[in-house]
Amino acid sequence: MELLMDETSFPNFPELFDLFDREKNLLIYTKSCDVEILRKRQNILFFELIKFQKREQGEKIPSRMCIVCKKVKPFAQFAIRTRQSHVDTCKHCYYLKLVATENNVYQSILRCIQRDERKRKCATSFAFVIQQDDVRHIIDKIWHGHSALSKSENLNELRLPRWNKSDDWSPWNCVCLTERETRDHYKIEQMDKVYDPKFILHVGNCHMLSRNLFHTLAAVATEFQETGQWWKVGMNKQRSSDLNAI
Template structure:
């Protein structure tokens, strides 16, 4: 990647390429690296490649370059003594490994700076690392979602995502529990209820969250483990437009009522009916529900 030229697309769709000073440097180092990795070349060519590598790394004086130069001199000396190539394999691999380290240093290969995630300067690393108290890891600032009005560093993105997934699984379990309890109660009526078995988990989630706001219609209790869905009018089968979300105790009392109009106040009944209308509008978009909606409308007109 360090040897690749910069590319951009023009207005006519043509790709324009441009070599920069840094990309040319990367290309030069890449060619040298490929050359020293080439096997089976004559000794004079190998010597020429090693000398090119030697003068390239000698541009920068450091412990790494000194070690590379020493290894190059050793290989040239051993080749002059007619040492077999199989005995030089370890030495040549060492030269390749050290030169690869050389290539990865931005001071010697500026183009690589944009490809290395960990800063080479330890001081930069210490200044730009934060501690996540959830996973107990030290991470870069980009790994933390920090609101504009926040004064502290909270959990990292991974921990937030994991927490959201866990909460979503827990919420799905609650909705599944409500749906299963509803289906069991409908079976007990023994009046051939069908709609409840057509409703799927996402439908139940929408119904509870968006229509009933995850709370009891009477007490506003929001503990989903204590909430159940029952028929609003127990004379008709359960449907999203004939239901009410209540606590278990409230549901038991509700199902014992004989006359809803006399028991509940008019504003409360109106509010429930509005929720039923919203549910009808939503489930009318589901083809399998359309026939039940028409049947429900006919029953209402007959009454």
């Protein structure tokens, strides 16, 4: 029976072995006992086991090896994608790769924010405190993963420029736009004459939500401003040495 357990996935094995244990205990610890009911249930499970084995032997589940984890898995566990020539990566490995790719994109968006703040000679921007997970949260939760204007969901095109370009960047002074929309946005001098009032109200509501979610940033900002270490937050030596050249 132990060999059968290793070779099959019969779902009623636990119950069957429990019945065996109960019968064994009754025979050992009692002088007179009736085990007929237990054996009837055992017989039923044995018949189900026989039918289960025949069904398993008759069915050959298509499978193949994942080129990433090198494990043989059924086709149902492989990721099916559009424009693919063949199926070669299981769902688990595919989604791990997808998450890693998205992390690189969010990191790139954060670098764009920081680069823009350096060009503006802004030494007190929250851009040097937040991390890529914060950028992910701002885009996915605050702006729902798309441009506030065009609703574009192409993550590679999205940016988080300042909303009011005269104020330092912060989670409550940014807007999710595409790269082209960002360039046009920075050309605007009076937003109330360009943007629809409903759109401005929508952006304001998103900023209120951001301020509530990132309320602890204010305390962090004060600490680094007072110690004069702001510019060293999240910056390696290469970036620090190149700072004066910007």
